[in-house]
Amino acid sequence: MFIAKVYKVMIGSLSGAMEEVHLAKEIIRKWNQDNAEGEERQFMPVEWSTKTEGLNRADIVIGIIGNWTDNTAVVEECAQMGKKVIFFPDLSRS
16 A cells, blocks of 8 residues: 555546547556555546536546637636646547
8 A cells, every 4th residue: 555646637628639538547557556656646537528517526637638629618728727728639649
């Protein structure tokens, strides 16, 4: 057993890049496996939600975007709530 600070990470795609969402979750799982105990922190993916109550649960929001965004209101709301917002381009759609 070890003590760790847990960060809730909401991961989603504003343009349907579900393969990249799966990959992001896998990368987080691998990081936790390799580093959580030594770093005393762990990242827990939570379900992507466009509703405010879902955003309130997240400490970090990762949005994967393609060539367009279909829900910029979610991104703006996250930023206004003071959430860390990280964007990764969906390079497969370029």
